[in-house]
Amino acid sequence: METRLTATVVGATGYTGAEVCRLLSNHPFVELTVATSERQAGTPLFAACPWLTSEVVLSRFDPELLTADVVFLCQANGMAMKVAPALSKRMKVVDLSADFRLKDTTLYPEWYGFEHTSPGLSPWPAYGLPELVDRGSITAAQIVANPGCYVTASLLALVPLMKGGLVSGVPVIDAKSGVSGAGRSRSETEYLLGELHGSFKAYKTTGHRHIPEIEQLFGGPVRFTPHLLPVSRGICATIHVASSASKGAVYDCWTRFYADEPFVRTQGAPPSTKQVHGSNTCALYADFDERTGHAVLVSVIDNLVKGAAGQAVQNMNLMLGLPEVAGLPTDGVWP
Amino acid sequence: METRLTATVVGATGYTGAEVCRLLSNHPFVELTVATSERQAGTPLFAACPWLTSEVVLSRFDPELLTADVVFLCQANGMAMKVAPALSKRMKVVDLSADFRLKDTTLYPEWYGFEHTSPGLSPWPAYGLPELVDRGSITAAQIVANPGCYVTASLLALVPLMKGGLVSGVPVIDAKSGVSGAGRSRSETEYLLGELHGSFKAYKTTGHRHIPEIEQLFGGPVRFTPHLLPVSRGICATIHVASSASKGAVYDCWTRFYADEPFVRTQGAPPSTKQVHGSNTCALYADFDERTGHAVLVSVIDNLVKGAAGQAVQNMNLMLGLPEVAGLPTDGVWP
Amino acid sequence: METRLTATVVGATGYTGAEVCRLLSNHPFVELTVATSERQAGTPLFAACPWLTSEVVLSRFDPELLTADVVFLCQANGMAMKVAPALSKRMKVVDLSADFRLKDTTLYPEWYGFEHTSPGLSPWPAYGLPELVDRGSITAAQIVANPGCYVTASLLALVPLMKGGLVSGVPVIDAKSGVSGAGRSRSETEYLLGELHGSFKAYKTTGHRHIPEIEQLFGGPVRFTPHLLPVSRGICATIHVASSASKGAVYDCWTRFYADEPFVRTQGAPPSTKQVHGSNTCALYADFDERTGHAVLVSVIDNLVKGAAGQAVQNMNLMLGLPEVAGLPTDGVWP
């Protein structure tokens, strides 16, 4: 391909922003040309983030000056809703924050603590979970809302079964995530390695922000509790749900639903989070507990790839008319 | 105290046996005088297990020659049921295997894969979960069956609420354990640090052996799935159970039930497994999900202490008429 | 013992302060009666530090009001030199900071960045490395300067050989420490678990503050570089030093030197840091590289126990006339 497309990453030194930069460094058609950071403007990306080798010099974010084929918004919640509408008139926008994930914008005050400033945006951004929504809505969109990490892991397991009529009752989603899900700028003592090493705990046992986003696509209430794993990356969602389906019926449903999907795999043994480390793959496993009538579903992703930056690049590929798999690894870094 | 009592540990180089040795090294009234190992007989304990400093020389286990005030049986399942009845005529026996945990011995073939060889033993050994059973049954017993680790964590959270009528439906117990629960002699590739470091996975998603033991005391069916944490020690059981109780009602129930217990504590934030590292404490936390009508219970223990060797020493203290807390740390090794 | 002695811990919620509290919770003769924290005054210790079970309520540090048999000063460097002289008139003082470690107080500006405010204190506090100094200096002292963690690990290996004339040239000390050595209040991104998990790096490759303290007792210059291990606790010092001694000669020297020491052990295989986790033991190992004429010494300690709080309690025991080993575990928490 002779001409390469250009990408901007806003908030490039956070975990999700830097991960978009890493993935673009191997992308055959798209090049990172602008990376922004308010704190480290003027520093080359390789110096601010020594695991990256890009020589792009970090700059401050100025929405008015920005030119690119696609921009990834990787800032804290509440920023994208202010700048995405204007930016989308000049380029494709992939928003990795939560700002456009909930179509019912009246939910933002309760779950996120702020009023949405663009509640009437039309068309409303597409929801970028390609395996579960109409892909046409993503290819046609100027703005795509990139899903939450817990949401992606949970829905990829649940939605095919829900559509197949195989679940009943309220699913219990017991989810576990590596600490990178909390972001890179946490200054609380509790995120120190000394505190978390060799340890494990539940947090936000009720009321986590990803609940309404899961329910939006699932179509009903879910019981959800997340936990913090003493690892950098990886999500495992274990879902216990009343069901009358056999184990074989669950696999049949998944296999049909994901027959042509390059990034979703089923397997016969419970997946480990590390098997998808650094990759855009979601691995699924199911069992059936006849004693209590529950299906047990296990879904693992890399929270920063399929749960964030990888899915964002997947959405970008669709929006720009590129092969959906371009630049996205499917093999995990193991051990 | 002028005369010290003597203890034997059978299987002293495994994780639970060595942990009994460690705890006895700080015990004010009981001294380790014999430690057995089939493979390392002739080696001083400090050489076989360099974290221990005992100079006791390991010997082979010969039930007929053994003399001690108390013996801890820390072998694989299936051994204790052969030797405990005879030993119990000469000394107190604490069995850390599963051999006497299930009163209904017809369950052993299905869950453990062997027939019980002493199904009619009378009196049947006491079940050594002091906070949940009649302590008199332990003090009077010649043999105590030390409970399973997942069982201890789960039941300490559930039983008070069950007795208080605060739970309904089938509890979903989503449990996570450090790898020491799998023992020290695993030669499978999957237990290598290279495979597990930075990773997390479910295992035995249905049908784990601790299920009938949980149900025996809980009194009804439970949904149970365990997971492997990439840490040495620690169990966290997260229990989702339909309930009409408020958060306050759960805490009131626990607080009353455990008012005088030195080893069970409730707290206002989710406990981390590391806070009980090396200690005999169980820490409990509760939340209530009004959206779905579930109580969320979190229980953490050190699987090798309150989940094995510490509870065994606690049972020994009761059996020998010593203070229940003797030699048992309540503070965790943090960070 | 009928009357228990009383101890105060100043700075009880930091890693070293809390570790003193943990050790005192098992101490047969000394009781923690006052614990201070400027930030969390008014909170019970068990609530501020959930791994502790003490019900002592944290208070602000007021040197004038303090009464106790012994006080542990566990604050940042620069505080103890202001309060220790006055406190020492009323009680025994163990200072865990660096304030009294260097007898040549003119070194403080260069290595610590501040002028010493009590340069002429007389008698100068004893240096509390019991195995290497005259124990009488500790038992007689009102103030003891508790040594640095890297210093303890390095000198316990080196000093006997130096005194035995077995080393020549400049020792190369390549040291590795768990993150708790950096303290609990680090808010830099680099101490987050996300940054350090699964990683390892050198830091302060030249000019670390423990160098003059090592040289003070060793009596000559040393080459020293520390590294950060992705673990909570533990120090391993690997020392490469030109020598004409055989491996056997090194062990003979150590064995004679430490014959009666309860906390120093030699062993025939390289020790792992975890074998001393939570214990006051130092484990030593030696090899000899005939190809290059170097002795290779390996020394491991728990940086928070023998490297800080445990050695502080050991010093306290000596200062109060108690058995030196009282309340100090020698067995490590493994696995």
Added chain:
Amino acid sequence: METRLTATVVGATGYTGAEVCRLLSNHPFVELTVATSERQAGTPLFAACPWLTSEVVLSRFDPELLTADVVFLCQANGMAMKVAPALSKRMKVVDLSADFRLKDTTLYPEWYGFEHTSPGLSPWPAYGLPELVDRGSITAAQIVANPGCYVTASLLALVPLMKGGLVSGVPVIDAKSGVSGAGRSRSETEYLLGELHGSFKAYKTTGHRHIPEIEQLFGGPVRFTPHLLPVSRGICATIHVASSASKGAVYDCWTRFYADEPFVRTQGAPPSTKQVHGSNTCALYADFDERTGHAVLVSVIDNLVKGAAGQAVQNMNLMLGLPEVAGLPTDGVWP
């Protein structure tokens, strides 16, 4: 490129073999068409190694039937020297074992415990450390001996300084490696996560097999001790060497030497092993200790990439006339 070249990986389910497969899955010009495993023949690669997605079915290794453009030999030491000479008549051979690393084959009995069976092979295979040898020797070779992991990390730091006359005396190389360096088939208890988690230790304190390989290119004796890090991947070599060079002189030397190298970088702060996780990059840092007259060099690589599979693919690229960087990531997977 219309025609893709074909590659075979012999020993595909070990850590280095599987890593070659992972790298080839992203290679633009070379395709994995045959993967062998004696134990798992008949199983698809994705099932034997769930982190890989290749559908190639594992087969037994039959040197006579093999056809490919390039073969990677990833077996235990002692196998390649038997099959490589014949294979090299039909295809390019990259040997990841130690069989052809030492030109002086009389060293094999002492360091590896076996006699070399092809001591007179002519031409002797090229040594595949592209940055330090004549690249023409690699491009012309039919067999390339892929260097050891510790060797690569150590020599990339040392050789430029040695050639520049900046080092004197015997370098002390204190090296630390993640456990994947020990391979995937270790069944010893000591490699269990339970034993190694949260721990660190030296091993093979003298006499490690990589010493003669380091000395072969360095040209003089080195003092070398390796350590085991409680992580999956990553090597950090800290080198203390007497020198009269300033810090600036070291950087100048490196910068000139590596000016056009895509896989070697210098940086102003000590690198962490994780910054090169999954990448083919070597990161270098230097400091100078004026007090003792030593340069301190720090070199980090991913032991499975630049230390094994990545360097093997780099050699393959050179041997097949492809761009040296094809298919090789330079950015690390962080956090």
